[in-house]
Amino acid sequence: MSTIKKIGVFTSGGDSPGMNAAVRAVVRTAKNFDLNVVGIRHGYYGMIQKDFVELDGISVSNIIQQGGTILKSARSADFKTEEGRAKAAQNIKDYDIDALVAIGGDGTFQGATSFYKEHNIPVIGIPGTIDNDLSGTDETIGYDTALNTAMDAIDKIRDTADAHDRMFLVEVMGREAGFIALETGIAGGAELILLPETLTRMPEIKSSLSDVFRAQRRSSLIVVAEGDETGGAVKLADELKGDFGKYDMRVCILGHIQRGGKPTARDRVLSSRLGAAAVQSLMDGHTNVMVGLVNGEVKVSPLHNTWSKKKSINYELLELAKMLS
Numbered sequence: 249m250s251t252i253k254k255i256g257v258f259t260s261g262g263d264s265p266g267m268n269a270a271v272r273a274v275v276r277t278a279k280n281f282d283l284n285v286v287g288i289r290h291g292y293y294g295m296i297q298k299d300f301v302e303l304d305g306i307s308v309s310n311i312i313q314q315g316g317t318i319l320k321s322a323r324s325a326d327f328k329t330e331e332g333r334a335k336a337a338q339n340i341k342d343y344d345i346d347a348l349v350a351i352g353g354d355g356t357f358q359g360a361t362s363f364y365k366e367h368n369i370p371v372i373g374i375p376g377t378i379d380n381d382l383s384g385t386d387e388t389i390g391y392d393t394a395l396n397t398a399m400d401a402i403d404k405i406r407d408t409a410d411a412h413d414r415m416f417l418v419e420v421m422g423r424e425a426g427f428i429a430l431e432t433g434i435a436g437g438a439e440l441i442l443l444p445e446t447l448t449r450m451p452e453i454k455s456s457l458s459d460v461f462r463a464q465r466r467s468s469l470i471v472v473a474e475g476d477e478t479g480g481a482v483k484l485a486d487e488l489k490g491d492f493g494k495y496d497m498r499v500c501i502l503g504h505i506q507r508g509g510k511p512t513a514r515d516r517v518l519s520s521r522l523g524a525a526a527v528q529s530l531m532d533g534h535t536n537v538m539v540g541l542v543n544g545e546v547k548v549s550p551l552h553n554t555w556s557k558k559k560s561i562n563y564e565l566l567e568l569a570k571m572l573s
């Protein structure tokens with residue numbers, strides 16, 4: 249029998265579509281176990297500022313389809329300090345919160361790992377980031393929506409690229425991970441895909457592009473992850489201008505458009521499953537773990553592993569992209 253009576257739930261770091269669906273699932277599952285739920289607004293920042301709100305089944309009505317997060321999000325510098333975490337822990341205890349559900353990405357889970365180590369407050373993570381860069385889950389909440397948003401944008405760019413016979417460099421999000429770039433590049437039929445995980449050599453890029461134009465293609469599209477070591481799409485365009493100056497070149501940075509919008513069905517289902525699994529895991533006595541979906545099944549992984557073990561991109565997909573371009 250669990251001694252947990254009240255749980256706190258929060259969203260932290262970069263928001264991702266589906267976070268609301270996960271909050272809803274946490275709250276509604278908690279009600280099934282007669283638990284009280286407190287929403288901690290603005291993530292760790294709100295934990296330090298005591299920005300708490302009681303949540304019930306009704307307060308999470310009509311949010312499953314909404315992007316963003318009703319609990320708001322933030323990146324907190326104070327929580328990175330021991331003093332900040334001590335203040336947050338005191339507030340959690342003062343509010344009689346027995347356990348936490350943290351929805352976020354690697355930064356959120358690094359914070360949660362230290363917090364658990366120092367203050368021993370049970371915590372379960374739910375992977376929420378468009379970057380898909382957490383080990384212990386095939387996909388993170390928001391990744392599928394971001395992919396579809398970026399693909400839709402690329403389709404539109406292709407139309408205008410084709411109309412004007414232009415070369416487009418499209419930059420997608422991903423400071424340290426190329427998951428979005430790789431899969432949107434394939435789905436959008438990109439001629440080249442540049443990722444932080446692979447070394448980008450200018451001579452190779454130039455020779456691939458020359459092949460593209462030798463094949464009489466008049467327009468072309470390159471997908472660049474923001475964290476690619478070339479420095480991103482703007483810098484790359486500057487580098488290419490010398491050799492490909494006769495081609496009309498444009499840069500489009502998709503940016504935060506990838507973080508917003510209605511979650512796809514797949515993200516809503518993932519959020520619902522993981523939100524329910526997080527509460528169930530707490531009730532089963534798990535702590536300091538993340539719930540994820542591995543080969544379609546809910547699995548728990550040590551929180552520390554989710555951010556300290558680098559999740560690999562699928563190199564077969566990269567080869568496939570090269571072959572098809």
Ligand code: F6P
Nearest residue numbers: 262353377378379421422423507
């Ligand atoms: O981690 C999610 C993410 O969207 C990254 O892809 C991106 O590099 C970063 O957040 C942007 O952060 P911010 O919204 O704080 O500028």
